[in-house]
Amino acid sequence: xxxxxxxxxxxxxWLACLLPLAPARVAADxxxxxxxxxGPATTGAEVTITASxxxxxxxxLVLPASAHLYRFHWLHTPLLLTGxxxxxxxxxxxxxxxxxxxxxxxxxxxxxxxWMCQPVARSLFVxxxxxxxxxxLLVTQxxxxxxxxxxxxxxxxxxSFLLHDPSNFFKAASFLYSWDFGDGTQMVTEDATVYYNYSxxxxxxxxxxxxxxWEQATLDAGKRIVQKTGDFSASLKLQETLQGIQVSGPTxxxxxxxxxxxxxxxxxxxxxxxxxxxxxxxxxxxxxxHPVSVDSTAYNLTHIFRDPGDYCFSIRAENAISKTHQxxxxxxxxxxxxxxxxxxxCATLITMMLAFIMYMTLRNAAHQxxxxxxxxxxxxxxxxxxxxxxxxxxxxxxxxxxxxxLETPSEYLEVVRENHGLLPPLYKSVKTYxx
Numbered sequence: 001x002x003x004x005x006x007x008x009x010x011x012x013x014w015l016a017c018l019l020p021l022a023p024a025r026v027a028a029d030x031x032x033x034x035x036x037x038x039g040p041a042t043t044g045a046e047v048t049i050t051a052s053x054x055x056x057x058x059x060x061l062v063l064p065a066s067a068h069l070y071r072f073h074w075l076h077t078p079l080l081l082t083g084x085x086x087x088x089x090x091x092x093x094x095x096x097x098x099x100x101x102x103x104x105x106x107x108x109x110x111x112x113x114x115w116m117c118q119p120v121a122r123s124l125f126v127x128x129x130x131x132x133x134x135x136x137l138l139v140t141q142x143x144x145x146x147x148x149x150x151x152x153x154x155x156x157x158x159x160s161f162l163l164h165d166p167s168n169f170f171k172a173a174s175f176l177y178s179w180d181f182g183d184g185t186q187m188v189t190e191d192a193t194v195y196y197n198y199s200x201x202x203x204x205x206x207x208x209x210x211x212x213x214w215e216q217a218t219l220d221a222g223k224r225i226v227q228k229t230g231d232f233s234a235s236l237k238l239q240e241t242l243q244g245i246q247v248s249g250p251t252x253x254x255x256x257x258x259x260x261x262x263x264x265x266x267x268x269x270x271x272x273x274x275x276x277x278x279x280x281x282x283x284x285x286x287x288x289x290h291p292v293s294v295d296s297t298a299y300n301l302t303h304i305f306r307d308p309g310d311y312c313f314s315i316r317a318e319n320a321i322s323k324t325h326q327x328x329x330x331x332x333x334x335x336x337x338x339x340x341x342x343x344x345x346c347a348t349l350i351t352m353m354l355a356f357i358m359y360m361t362l363r364n365a366a367h368q369x370x371x372x373x374x375x376x377x378x379x380x381x382x383x384x385x386x387x388x389x390x391x392x393x394x395x396x397x398x399x400x401x402x403x404x405x406l407e408t409p410s411e412y413l414e415v416v417r418e419n420h421g422l423l424p425p426l427y428k429s430v431k432t433y434x435x
Contacts, residue, residue: 032056033109033121038166040128042228046082046094046167047129051107053089053121070120075106079127097129133210133230134164143321152321153198153240160193161208161232173214173228180207182236198238207233242267245317245326249301254335255308261301261328265317269295273317277303281312281327289316305332 037049051072072091074084079095086092097103108122138160143152151157161177163170179187181196182204198204209231216226242265249261265271274289292299294317305311313328 030056031109031121033107033123035105035107035123035125037125037127040130040134040164041097041167042134042169043098043100043129043131044096045165045169046096047079047127048092048094048166049076049105049127050090050092051109051123053109069112070109071112073108073110076103079103079105097127100129100131102126102128131228133212133228135162135210135230135232136164137206137208137232137234138162139206139234139236149235150237150239151198153201153238155197157196157198157236158193159196159206159208159234161210163192163210170212170214173212176211176213178209178211182206198236201238201240204236204238205233206236207231239319239321240267241322242271242317242319242324244324245315247313247315247326247328249328249330251329252331252333253305254333255305256335257304259303259305259330261303261313263299263301263315263317263326265294265297265299267297267317267319267322267324269297269319271295271317271319273299273315275301275313275315277311278314279309279311281329282314283325284314284316289314308332308334 031053032055034052034054035049036052037047039047039049041047051074053070070089072086074081074091074093076093076095078099079097081093081095083094084092091107095105104124104126106122106124108119110117110119139149139151140158140160141151141155143155159179163175175190175192177189177192177194179189179194181198183198183200185196187194196206209229211227211229213225213227215223218224244266246264246266247261248264250259253259263273265273271294273292273294274284275292276284276289301313309332311330311332313330315326315328317324317326
């Protein structure tokens with residue numbers, strides 16, 4: 001009889017041990033544990049960590065009405081626990097880290113009556129503790145720009161240092177701020193907020209070194225000065241409004257010829273540029289242009305005209321601050337007519353030159369014929385049968401025919417001597433009288 005009871009008893013004990021585990025196994029698939037913290041923190045400052053049990057399917061399940069069904073278990077060493085608060089389906093602890101580093105903190109939830117059973121939910125995260133100050137720089141301006149970290153030049157910037165101190169650890173500290181705005185300007189203030197105006201465009205990095213100092217009691221009832229520092233920075237991109245667009249390119253071009261127009265933007269990129277060809281120079285409407293993203297201050301437009309006529313490039317550019325318009329007129333000539341226009345004057349000039357050459361050739365030929373006829377005249381010594389030619393004819397022959405028949409005046413005089421003997425000199429000698 002006794003041997004038969006042992007199997008039944010052992011089965012009943014086994015079922016009794018399984019009963020506490022049944023709800024936990026079911027709940028483990030239904031809930032999750034979420035952790036929140038106000039860290040990171042500096043050494044010596046108190047950190048708050050909260051664990052909350054929530055439904056795993058975004059809240060469609062309802063948690064049990066009793067808050068005493070579950071228990072939260074924390075593992076936070078080497079952090080020093082300074083306080084713990086348990087609420088309905090949540091638990092909060094406060095801890096302090098005296099050494100810098102990254103410390104894991106884990107928490108798990110079990111049923112209240114079986115803390116050795118399988119956890120309903122668990123979670124783990126790493127808490128950073130630093131020996132420096134914790135905070136960040138906040139840069140604001142009245143003008144909001146769509147690009148991150150973009151601001152307007154020649155407009156006041158507000159730069160503020162925000163200390164992260166949720167436990168009010170630095171309530172008795174005094175602060176000193178050393179500012180560097182990245183353009184050569186530096187200043188030291190006791191205020192965590194400064195105002196600055198950048199006058200040029202570009203990318204800058206504003207930096208601040210923060211020093212916190214306060215008195216702290218020692219174990220021997222004395223006091224000592226404690227100091228903590230921190231270095232912080234923020235990147236800025238300063239832009240300015242578009243002052244205009246400079247357009248350089250041809251104003252006269254042929255059809256089917258590639259045209260390049262260079263646009264120089266008097267403003268800071270990035271830019272949204274659009275353009276369109278119109279018969280007249282009119283502003284562009286929204287959605288009627290070819291949009292182009294430009295990351296520099298220059299851009300080249302290329303286009304090939306297929307039809308002759310008068311056109312106007314309507315150009316619009318805008319950055320995060322402003323927008324501007326510009327126009328460029330251009331006249332397109334047909335490629336088949338323009339060469340003929342230039343060829344006609346050339347053909348006319350060539351024809352005139354040929355006509356002049358022919359005229360000069362014919363004229364020279366006529367002169368040579370007259371010279372030959374004059375050369376046949378008899379210049380033999382005069383006799384009674386051959387009377388001396390008239391004086392007019394002789395002079396004409398000497399003046400007109402001589403230069404064409406003879407190469408030099410000396411040859412001409414030699415011929416005259418041979419035919420006529422001695423002739424009177426061309427110039428009469430001047431008689432000299434002595435008184």
